[in-house]
Amino acid sequence: MTTIDQQLLTQLRTYYQAHLEDIIAENIAVCEVAAPPFQELERARYVAHRLQEAGAESVSIDETPNVYAQISGQQPGPTLMVTAHLDTVFPAETDVTVKRVGHELHAPGIWDDSAGLAALIQLVKGLRALQTPLRGRLLIVATAGEEGLGDLRGMKQAFKCFGSEIDMVIAIDTHFGMITHTGIASRRLQVGVSAAGGHSWEDFGAASAIHVMGHMISDIARLEVPADPRTSYNVGVISGGTSVNTIASHAEMLIDMRSTDAQCLADLERQVRLILQRHSEQGRSG
Ligand SMILES: [Zn+2]
Known part of the structure; x- marks a missing residue:
């Protein structure tokens, strides 16, 4: 069993609290690049660009289009895949401009799953800024085709590419504050x-x-x-x-x-x- 490094957790928490406005700006920027079903490429390009800027390694987009990136650890260890999905359920003509109402952000898809994608980018930024020592490999995948008739094609493709190498998966997708640990x-x-x-x-x-x-x-x-x-x-x-x-x-x-x-x-x-x-x-x- 691996124990959580409390000091590292405190460092990360402090970092993200200090960069809350960056996280919000990231969420808004991702949301405003529309990603209707089967038209995720523009958002994929944007997310890839931001992951690259944040300091991720080996950033690429495949034909799905999935975005792949990674952070290699300094020591050998397991491969953890962290994912969020690119697509929304909203058709191309939907206005995705984000409106701030008090402490709330309003826009189609701001939560599901722009917030997850922003979290992937900010995860890389935070780990790089704190020069967090890692074991193994952190594999970051933004997947296409999660919603409706997309039939999870991005997730299926990710497993086709990396299946045997993946030890653990965390999918960030709405319901923040809640962990779902059982598959149905x-x-x-x-x-x-x-x-x-x-x-x-x-x-x-x-x-x-x-x-x-x-x-x-x-x-x-x-x-x-x-x-x-x-x-x-x-x-x-x-x-x-x-x-x-x-x-x-x-x-x-x-x-x-x-x-x-x-x-x-x-x-x-x-x-x-x-x-x-x-x-x-x-x-x-x-
Ligand atoms: Zn979702």
Whole structure:
């Protein structure tokens, strides 16, 4: 176990308290370089430039575009990757000018994750200013594609590049003052059921996609999952059918499954798929 060097912590705290205005200015400057989804390059260039100025080594941008930089320690040791994401959820036409209201900064993305990017830059500045002795390597990565349909492509790319070398990761992303130390895996299924269908009177007895799906949901809702490791499921959206007097020939649902444990998630998915399989004999599901 590594103990924290209290003297160093006090030094860093004092440094950052004295440079609070710099940190705020950094946050504003990053935020005002727009980074809509899939258009992160301009911000990537800006962050790379600032990391370089702050004294980081080996600053580069790849085609993702991720920004990479590092600080090499004086002694051998682990590689710690510290990351923040470049992209915001806001479209290109959004006004990203920062307004100061009292002690608050207001702008789209000022917190998520301009503040994280500013923290990366200021981390390098602080460590350089204090000539902090480090063991191992501090790897700094500003990632693209964290939000929405970005599908974490920047983080995936970083692990593709450095995966085997990374010992620890800290991602700085909103919720300051809080540390999240557990990963949650999720699986989502889109289920479609097709059945013969027909007229509710004339064809009574024909297979109904909605009735089949109802049985599926009923069985899924009875599944028991562990509270520890925490595991959950939810049928969140259902749709289908044509009219009140039509036996439905099609129905769809979206299922969300989560767990803090990969094996529990895999077990849950297997059980859900078994239920779908069992009932699909009554209709035709895919
Ligand atoms: Zn974020």
